[in-house]
Amino acid sequence: VRVTDALxxxxxxxxxxxxxxxxxxxxxxxxAYVSLAEVLRRGAxxxxxxxxxxxxxxxxxxRLPMFSSNEGDIKAQVAAAIYLADTAExxxxxxxxxxxxxxxxxxxxxxxxxxxxxxEAEKHAHDCDTSCPDCLRSYDNARxxxxxxWRLAIDLLELSLGLDLDxxxxxxxxxxxLAAAAEGLKGAAxxxxxxxxxxxxxxxxxxxxxxxxxxxxxxxxxxxAECFETSSRRFDSVExxxxxxxxxxxxxxxxxxxx
Numbered sequence: 001v002r003v004t005d006a007l008x009x010x011x012x013x014x015x016x017x018x019x020x021x022x023x024x025x026x027x028x029x030x031x032a033y034v035s036l037a038e039v040l041r042r043g044a045x046x047x048x049x050x051x052x053x054x055x056x057x058x059x060x061x062x063r064l065p066m067f068s069s070n071e072g073d074i075k076a077q078v079a080a081a082i083y084l085a086d087t088a089e090x091x092x093x094x095x096x097x098x099x100x101x102x103x104x105x106x107x108x109x110x111x112x113x114x115x116x117x118x119x120e121a122e123k124h125a126h127d128c129d130t131s132c133p134d135c136l137r138s139y140d141n142a143r144x145x146x147x148x149x150w151r152l153a154i155d156l157l158e159l160s161l162g163l164d165l166d167x168x169x170x171x172x173x174x175x176x177x178l179a180a181a182a183e184g185l186k187g188a189a190x191x192x193x194x195x196x197x198x199x200x201x202x203x204x205x206x207x208x209x210x211x212x213x214x215x216x217x218x219x220x221x222x223x224x225a226e227c228f229e230t231s232s233r234r235f236d237s238v239e240x241x242x243x244x245x246x247x248x249x250x251x252x253x254x255x256x257x258x259x
Contacts (some may be wrong), residue, residue, distance in 0.1 A: 005091030007099045009040065010081040012064050014159040017219040019067040020079040021156070021212055023059075027242040028152060028211035033059050033080040034144055035153035036160070038136050043111030044084060044098055052140065055094060056085050112157050119150045120169070129177070129247060149244065155212055167223075170210055170243060171197060178208070178243075181250035188257055193234075194227040197243070201257040203236040208243040215240040 011033075012020045023029040037057040044055055059080045066077040086092045098104050118124065119135050131137050131148035141148070151170050158165055175190070178197060182188040188201035199206040207227055209215060220228065224240075231238045239256040246253055 003090055004086045004088065005093065005095040006083050006085035007095040007104075008060070008081050008083050009104075010062055010064075010079070011036070011156060011160045012079065015162075015165065016159070016212055016214075017067065017221060018077060018214060020064045020077060022077045022214075023061065023080050024078050026212070026214060028149070028244045030059075030080070031147040031149050031244070032152040032156045032212060033082060034147040035131075035136060035149050036156040037082045038141060038144070038148060039111060039115065039153045039157060040082060040084060040108075043107050043114075044094070046114070047103075047107040047110060048094055048097065050094060052138075054087055054092065056087050058083055058085075108157065108161055112154075112161060112163075115150075115157075116154060119154065130244075149211075152211055152244070155210075159212070165210075165212070167210055171208070178247070181246070182253075185250060185254055185257055188253075194230050195223060196227040198227070198231060199241075199246070199253050199257065200235070202259075204257050204259065205231050205235040205238050206246075206253045206256045207231060207238065207240045208246055209240055211242050211244040215242070 014020055021029045021032055023033060037059060041055055041057040044050065045052055059082060061078050062081045063076045064079045066075050084095055084098060086094050098107065124134060128135060128150065131145065131150055135150040136148040136153065137145050154169065155165060175197065179190045182190045182199050185199070185201065188199050191198050191200050197208045199208065209224060213221060213224060228238060237256065241253055241256070
């Protein structure tokens with residue numbers, strides 16, 4: 001336990017049907033927050049010209065109202081807040097400085113511009129599936145390497161800035177690898193249905209949805225609803241799966257494709 005300055009950032013009222021990302025009910029929820037936390041730490045270090053050891057970050061669960069596209073507040077969901085804390089005893093003023101609205105917004109915008117230019121460059125986007133030493137991985141976050149994902153980091157930063165979410169970053173990135181993975185599932189294949197990739201095997205299909213979308217029909221986006229309706233007419237069985245889960249472990253789709 002130590003006394004220091006800390007800034008608590010709660011990404012909420014995002015442009016997703018529920019207004020926030022759940023760390024318990026969405027497969028990539030925690031990974032999205034962990035990745036954003038690392039981006040904010042690095043962005044703050046560059047913006048304030050700090051040593052990496054001068055700021056620490058972490059998550060704390062928060063209960064937020066859950067919204068759907070057509071309804072008001074219906075129940076609560078467990079999301080996460082990100083804290084940025086000075087590592088110096090009694091604080092060094094960095095978290096306080098970042099707590100000024102104009103400073104924090106400027107830092108986020110500069111960070112977004114920097115990382116999109118670097119991480120979405122053809123070489124990095126082609127060679128790095130989730131994270132690497134050239135984007136999010138470092139020695140001091142080794143315990144979180146499995147959760148770090150540069151696509152999720154940019155996605156959640158984009159939503160936090162009130163920008164339109166670029167769906168292609170996650171849904172079409174590395175599509176050739178998705179096709180190769182699907183072929184290994186006893187002849188399954190990747191198809192495009194209403195703009196979403198789906199894994200097809202005989203009369204069964206698995207919709208691969210954006211990692212920040214929910215898979216419950218109540219919270220479908222318009223694109224999800226269109227794909228689900230079209231797929232339901234073509235196939236006897238239609239299931240939904242987070243595309244990041246499929247990229248990390250293609251066998252996660254196999255239980256839905258058997259038979």
